[in-house]
Amino acid sequence: xxxxxxxxxxxxxxxxxxxxxxxxxxxxxxxxxxxxxxxxxxxxxxxxxxxxxxxxxxxxxxxxxxxxxxxxxxxxxxxxxxxxxxxxxxxxxxxxxxxxxxxxxxxxxxxxxxxxxxxxxxxxxxxxxxxxxxxxxxxxxxxxxxxxxxxxxxxxxxxxxxxxxxxxxxxxxxxxxxxxxxxxxxxxxxxxxxxxxxxxxxxxxxxxxxxxxxxxxxxxxxxxxxxxxxxxxxxxxxxxxxxxxxxxxxxxxxxxxxxxxxxxxxxxxxxxxxxxxxxxxxxxxxxxxxxxxxxxxxxxxxxxxxxxxxxxxxxxxxxxxxxxxxxxxxxxxxxxxxxxxxxxxxxxxxxxxxxxxxxxxxxxxxxxxxxxxxxxxxxxxxxxxxxxxxxxxxxxxxxxxxxxxxxxxxxxxxxxxxxxxxxxxxxxxxxxxxxxxxxxxxxxxxxxxxxxxxxxxxxxxxxxxxxxxxxxxxxxxxxxxxxxxxxxxxxxxxxxxxxxxxxxxxxxxxxxxxxxxxxxxxxxxxxxxxxxxxxxxxxxxxxxxxxxxxxxxxxxxxxxxxxxxxxxxxxxxxxxxxxxxxxxxxxxxxxxxxxxxxxxxxxxxxx
Numbered sequence: 001x002x003x004x005x006x007x008x009x010x011x012x013x014x015x016x017x018x019x020x021x022x023x024x025x026x027x028x029x030x031x032x033x034x035x036x037x038x039x040x041x042x043x044x045x046x047x048x049x050x051x052x053x054x055x056x057x058x059x060x061x062x063x064x065x066x067x068x069x070x071x072x073x074x075x076x077x078x079x080x081x082x083x084x085x086x087x088x089x090x091x092x093x094x095x096x097x098x099x100x101x102x103x104x105x106x107x108x109x110x111x112x113x114x115x116x117x118x119x120x121x122x123x124x125x126x127x128x129x130x131x132x133x134x135x136x137x138x139x140x141x142x143x144x145x146x147x148x149x150x151x152x153x154x155x156x157x158x159x160x161x162x163x164x165x166x167x168x169x170x171x172x173x174x175x176x177x178x179x180x181x182x183x184x185x186x187x188x189x190x191x192x193x194x195x196x197x198x199x200x201x202x203x204x205x206x207x208x209x210x211x212x213x214x215x216x217x218x219x220x221x222x223x224x225x226x227x228x229x230x231x232x233x234x235x236x237x238x239x240x241x242x243x244x245x246x247x248x249x250x251x252x253x254x255x256x257x258x259x260x261x262x263x264x265x266x267x268x269x270x271x272x273x274x275x276x277x278x279x280x281x282x283x284x285x286x287x288x289x290x291x292x293x294x295x296x297x298x299x300x301x302x303x304x305x306x307x308x309x310x311x312x313x314x315x316x317x318x319x320x321x322x323x324x325x326x327x328x329x330x331x332x333x334x335x336x337x338x339x340x341x342x343x344x345x346x347x348x349x350x351x352x353x354x355x356x357x358x359x360x361x362x363x364x365x366x367x368x369x370x371x372x373x374x375x376x377x378x379x380x381x382x383x384x385x386x387x388x389x390x391x392x393x394x395x396x397x398x399x400x401x402x403x404x405x406x407x408x409x410x411x412x413x414x415x416x417x418x419x420x421x422x423x424x425x426x427x428x429x430x431x432x433x434x435x436x437x438x439x440x441x442x443x444x445x446x447x448x449x450x451x452x453x454x455x456x457x458x459x460x461x462x463x464x465x466x467x468x469x470x471x472x473x474x475x476x477x478x479x480x481x482x483x484x485x486x487x488x489x490x491x492x493x494x495x496x497x498x499x500x501x502x503x504x505x506x507x508x509x510x511x512x513x514x515x516x517x518x519x520x521x522x523x524x525x526x527x528x529x530x531x532x533x534x535x536x537x538x539x540x541x542x543x544x545x546x547x548x549x550x551x552x553x554x555x556x557x558x559x560x561x562x563x564x565x566x567x568x569x570x571x572x573x574x575x576x577x578x579x580x581x582x583x584x585x586x587x588x589x590x591x592x593x594x595x596x597x598x599x600x601x602x603x604x605x606x607x
Contacts, residue, residue: 059083070096154178458521569593
């Protein structure tokens, strides 16, 4: 569509919303009379093929809250931004692609906009990035995009010290130099941080993990070095990781990518330059082949490869990988082969092998672990394997007679393990906490299943999002079994959290909350009820659509606001969806996303 702007618009004196984006105005200048539409609150002239100088008359629009001049093929130019001082109500400003090479005062002009929440100066040829300000006025800023500007400077002090409200910060391809300031760890609301394609040097701040809301972290193509800890567990990270991403991290000691949807595709002959002590790849995709690159990790202490899509025989070298190994979790894969004698592994404390296909005899070494894996809170698990118990199993009498330390337990988990018993001698099963029984030729030792550590951490991070916790959270104590917490339900067999029911848990209406992406650390969650919690008119977060096992979702009467995310259409198992009672504040531009909810039985979108 092509057009020409005419002054007849001035005949609409009450016009408050004007969107002419994506119309081809054939490189005409933005007309000055636009600045006379005094009631405008929303003005979008993006991608409209305007050309020339941005008129200062736009500064007359004192009621304007949203201004978008982006995407005009780099044909617009503003020699200064002094006119912005008249836009005291401005909340969103996007000048992406506007030539601001002469606007040396751009930061001062922005600093006069106290209501600004979103600012995008993408590829504006900004001349400088001022390092300090006498005071910072834009304390409501949530989104800041200064990407593709050649600043040739360090990260400014004003940004580090004053922008703790930021959710999205994009400084990619800005030719930034120096190091990443330690104070960035205070950006607890930050969800997107992009410093890629710069020349940042030094090490990553040690406490980067404190940014618990972070979803996207991009530091690629910098000169960072001495990375010791890389921990981004329980986020919604996706994509492919190869050896190229890790080849320069020679000092890396901790690599924890657990709880993400990452695919690791390393070449079979890759030899890492680092020696890990801790490796967490829970829920990442490593398989189907067993990762050969682990073969040189001879100093490793803790390994978690659970639920990592490996369908292979565990190689012999792996069992002798590290004499210092304390924790080994290979559960929820399709690993096979016979288990070796690990009786010489004095350091091994925890061994999780459930939901695999190991065969042969239950190893003779288990009864010798009186002070390691079976007593004092140490847990050994097997499951879904064809294992036969050897004659020496009666040595477990010694273990059963030992008194466990307070708040500890000792377990041999054989549920659904298809274990053939010929003769069993066990002492006082009631006294020592055994549940279920051993009958005929099958052992179904259905011991208590406790909450998964990573899922407990996810719940505790979720709890931190509530500013006025009610008594419902009094049982949510770190170190306690989260399967016993109020409102939390677990699978009796696996220990995974499957239910989170916090509805109407404070009739006074004073409980306010913030939905955090730590919920993605509950991959088996099928029931989620957060109705009647006050979420303070935030939008329904898109990440809810990544809880792929949800069957029941109730967000009614929860004070949400904004557009219903199409991502809810990804919940293909959903049977019940209730978004009602959100005070007319929710809107759905279309319902096409419902086509993905083929299992839906109950749908309530009422007011």
